[in-house]
Amino acid sequence: MTTRTRISRIPLQRQLRATILLVTGVAILLASIGFLGYEVYSFRSAMVRDLDTLAEMIGSNSTGALVFDDAGVAQETLSALAARSSVESAFLLDASGERFAQFTRDGVPDGATVEARTWERDGSVFDGGRLISARTITMDGERLGRVVLISDMGELTKRLRRYASAMGAILAVTALIAVFLAAKLQRALTRPIRQLSEAARSVTERRDYSLRVGRCADDEVGVLTDAFNGMLEEIELRDEALQATHDHLELQVEERTAELRRQIDEREQAEQALEDSEEKLRQSQKMESIGRLAGGVAHDFNNLLTVINGYSQLMVRRLKSGDPLRDNATEVLKAGERASALTGQLLAFSRKQILSPRVIDLGDTIRDMGRMLERLIGEGISLQLELGDDPAHVRADLSQIEQVIMNLAINAKDAMDGRGTLRLILHEHDSSDSGACVELEVRDSGCGIDPDTLAQIFEPFFTTKESGKGTGLGLSTVYGIVRQSGGDIEVESEPSQGTVFRVRLPKVDAPLDGDATPIDDSTSIPSGQETVLLVEDEAMVRQLTGDILEELGYRILEASNGGEALLACERHAGPIDLMLSDVVMPQMSGPELLERVNELRPHTKVLFMSGYSEEAVSREGAFRTGVPLLKKPFSPDHLARKVREVLEAAGGRGSK
Numbered sequence: 001m002t003t004r005t006r007i008s009r010i011p012l013q014r015q016l017r018a019t020i021l022l023v024t025g026v027a028i029l030l031a032s033i034g035f036l037g038y039e040v041y042s043f044r045s046a047m048v049r050d051l052d053t054l055a056e057m058i059g060s061n062s063t064g065a066l067v068f069d070d071a072g073v074a075q076e077t078l079s080a081l082a083a084r085s086s087v088e089s090a091f092l093l094d095a096s097g098e099r100f101a102q103f104t105r106d107g108v109p110d111g112a113t114v115e116a117r118t119w120e121r122d123g124s125v126f127d128g129g130r131l132i133s134a135r136t137i138t139m140d141g142e143r144l145g146r147v148v149l150i151s152d153m154g155e156l157t158k159r160l161r162r163y164a165s166a167m168g169a170i171l172a173v174t175a176l177i178a179v180f181l182a183a184k185l186q187r188a189l190t191r192p193i194r195q196l197s198e199a200a201r202s203v204t205e206r207r208d209y210s211l212r213v214g215r216c217a218d219d220e221v222g223v224l225t226d227a228f229n230g231m232l233e234e235i236e237l238r239d240e241a242l243q244a245t246h247d248h249l250e251l252q253v254e255e256r257t258a259e260l261r262r263q264i265d266e267r268e269q270a271e272q273a274l275e276d277s278e279e280k281l282r283q284s285q286k287m288e289s290i291g292r293l294a295g296g297v298a299h300d301f302n303n304l305l306t307v308i309n310g311y312s313q314l315m316v317r318r319l320k321s322g323d324p325l326r327d328n329a330t331e332v333l334k335a336g337e338r339a340s341a342l343t344g345q346l347l348a349f350s351r352k353q354i355l356s357p358r359v360i361d362l363g364d365t366i367r368d369m370g371r372m373l374e375r376l377i378g379e380g381i382s383l384q385l386e387l388g389d390d391p392a393h394v395r396a397d398l399s400q401i402e403q404v405i406m407n408l409a410i411n412a413k414d415a416m417d418g419r420g421t422l423r424l425i426l427h428e429h430d431s432s433d434s435g436a437c438v439e440l441e442v443r444d445s446g447c448g449i450d451p452d453t454l455a456q457i458f459e460p461f462f463t464t465k466e467s468g469k470g471t472g473l474g475l476s477t478v479y480g481i482v483r484q485s486g487g488d489i490e491v492e493s494e495p496s497q498g499t500v501f502r503v504r505l506p507k508v509d510a511p512l513d514g515d516a517t518p519i520d521d522s523t524s525i526p527s528g529q530e531t532v533l534l535v536e537d538e539a540m541v542r543q544l545t546g547d548i549l550e551e552l553g554y555r556i557l558e559a560s561n562g563g564e565a566l567l568a569c570e571r572h573a574g575p576i577d578l579m580l581s582d583v584v585m586p587q588m589s590g591p592e593l594l595e596r597v598n599e600l601r602p603h604t605k606v607l608f609m610s611g612y613s614e615e616a617v618s619r620e621g622a623f624r625t626g627v628p629l630l631k632k633p634f635s636p637d638h639l640a641r642k643v644r645e646v647l648e649a650a651g652g653r654g655s656k
Contacts, residue, residue, distance in 0.1 A: 302611025562588025
């Protein structure tokens with residue numbers, strides 16, 4: 001008897017029950033296996049996504065550490081993985097493949113370390129009982145290193161065991177129920193399973209965990225439906241939590257990146273500012289050192305030039321016209337006068353020349369110089385004055401300001417090679433540091449200045465002109481005059497774009513001062529018969545000055561220092577009409593000698609002379625005494641007129 005014959009003899013109800021039981025058992029078994037497979041697949045996918053996201057986050061957070069070679073920061077980043085129980089080890093490798101930082105959970109064998117270091121593939125892979133995720137860290141297309149994460153599969157194993165136990169229990173219960181409720185199961189089983197199957201397929205294809213299967217009954221199928229829906233709900237919650245974590249990590253990465261970028265920018269700005277400050281300090285110290293040297297050299301030159309020019313002028317006066325020696329003496333005198341002008345430029349650069357400041361209108365000064373400037377720059381250059389109608393009152397030495405304007409005009413002429421436009425623009429300038437200023441712009445259309453030359457333009461003896469055509473003191477003199485007058489000067493230029501000099505002087509709200517009384521340059525030299533006490537520590541200057549005054553009829557008492565001068569005051573029986581004294585002398589300065597002489601000779605008038613800078617004269621207190629000052633080098637004519645002026649002044653110690 002065949003098997004088919006045996007089955008056909010079984011009652012239909014039993015066949016149906018057996019068939020339903022078999023079909024039910026097989027269906028539930030297949031559904032369980034499918035669900036279990038889907039759960040394994042979903043869980044493994046979730047693990048891959050989670051580990052990949054974690055690897056990307058670690059790679060992003062470690063970019064700065066790799067760039068700045070900061071292993072401490074990288075180690076702190078990896079140490080945060082201690083909170084992730086599934087991660088058993090993590091490695092951060094540099095661009096050469098060497099270990100930069102690592103994290104290994106307790107109990108993990110050392111062999112995993114060797115395997116992770118040799119892992120060269122990007123992505124995730126299941127290797128035995130572990131999941132390995134590796135990512136290359138790059139920045140701007142440049143490889144910085146790699147991050148490798150290793151996770152165990154213990155959680156998946158636990159889940160499989162739980163689900164296997166649950167499925168076994170479900171199969172047993174379902175088999176028992178199928179025996180007694182075969183008829184009901186054959187009617188109620190098809191639809192719920194179809195719904196579950198369709199829902200599972202939809203979730204798998206669309207990744208839409210918001211789907212839910214409607215419950216048709218309260219039996220095992222209903223429980224399975226609830227379990228399925230619960231699983232979907234749990235997966236949905238985990239997916240939302242994972243997305244929220246991912247978004248939060250991305251936000252932290254963006255904020256940290258922005259903060260690092262801001263810190264880098266601030267550091268670069270601070271380094272640049274420090275570099276600029278150091279450069280300005282070096283330039284200021286260099287200019288100050290050169291200025292002190294120039295001031296000291298100028299003082300020594302003034303004494304020598306006083307003697308050279310004085311004797312040269314005496315020789316020219318004493319020799320007859322046509323005498324060859326007179327021509328020689330004239331040439332010596334001319335050379336001495338040029339040397340005196342050079343000494344004045346040195347003092348102007350060092351900002352230590354003695355000025356005679358008064359309130360002037362800078363606009364009127366430029367207008368008065370207009371014709372002279374036109375002749376100076378030549379017919380090929382167009383001179384444009386844009387001075388405005390508003391007063392431009394400043395306190396400055398008129399002759400020095402005229403020298404500033406002339407030097408700038410000469411430089412502009414040389415830059416334009418005889419053709420172009422020179423503009424002098426005058427306007428008011430408000431500065432947050434120095435307040436209201438009068439600003440003079442000197443603009444030319446010349447060849448411009450390259451950056452290397454521009455950085456040295458105000459340094460003394462620096463010139464781009466050919467040998468013999470410039471001393472290199474023109475702009476350094478301008479710089480010194482402007483700075484000593486309380487102002488500032490800056491230059492702006494580019495090759496082939498012309499040059500702009502901006503001179504700023506403090507604006508004053510005061511009426512204009514009257515012109516100083518000019519010295520009479522007539523050929524006659526005033527003489528006298530008064531007694532003059534001459535106090536000078538430099539023997540050559542003392543000898544020259546004494547010879548000039550004796551030749552003019554004065555009676556001279558000589559002293560090389562303050563002590564000799566006081567002794568002469570005590571021993572001389574007659575009156576001493578004038579004391580002509582140097583300001584800076586050893587043992588006793590001119591102002592100190594003045595106080596002592598006042599006690600012995602209260603009616604003696606005083607005239608100071610000095611070749612030192614204004615700073616040194618002021619430091620000795622000469623300006624506070626109100627005594628007139630004769631600047632070295634001086635000519636015999638100037639000496640004679642100044643002595644006569646002081647002697648003839650009404651009362652006091654003389655007039656300035």
